[in-house]
Amino acid sequence: MCLGIPGEVVELNTEQPDLAKVNVSGVKRAINIGLLEGESVEPGDWILIHVGFALSKIDEDEAEAALNFLKGIGQDYEDELDALRHSQIE
Structure with a gap:
């Protein structure tokens, strides 16, 4: 089953503006926010991943x-x- 999981944006990556550090149920990972082009994304925002x-x-x-x-x-x-814990997006 493939799920969309909510996560809270913790930090934006200034060197790679299409990446943000996101907290998903205690798991913090870099998430690609490039598909949200045209939307303002800030720490504290919630996104569906x-x-x-x-x-x-x-x-x-x-x-x-x-x-x-x-x-x-x-x-x-x-x-x-578990899949998110083991993912590497850079």
Whole structure:
């Protein structure tokens, strides 16, 4: 199963503006935000992530609801987090 997971932008990469450090349930990774071209992305913003790419910005309430749902589905969510832990985007 492929999931879109909410993550909070922690830091923007000034040397590579298409990358941002994002916190996803305690896992911090560089995420490509290039698909959000034309949108303002700042630390504290929430984004929906799939396979290392930000698909859209979402608000905090939507992020919380999605995280609660994902935690409820169990193993698929844990598998997605494990894949994120082992990803390397540079």
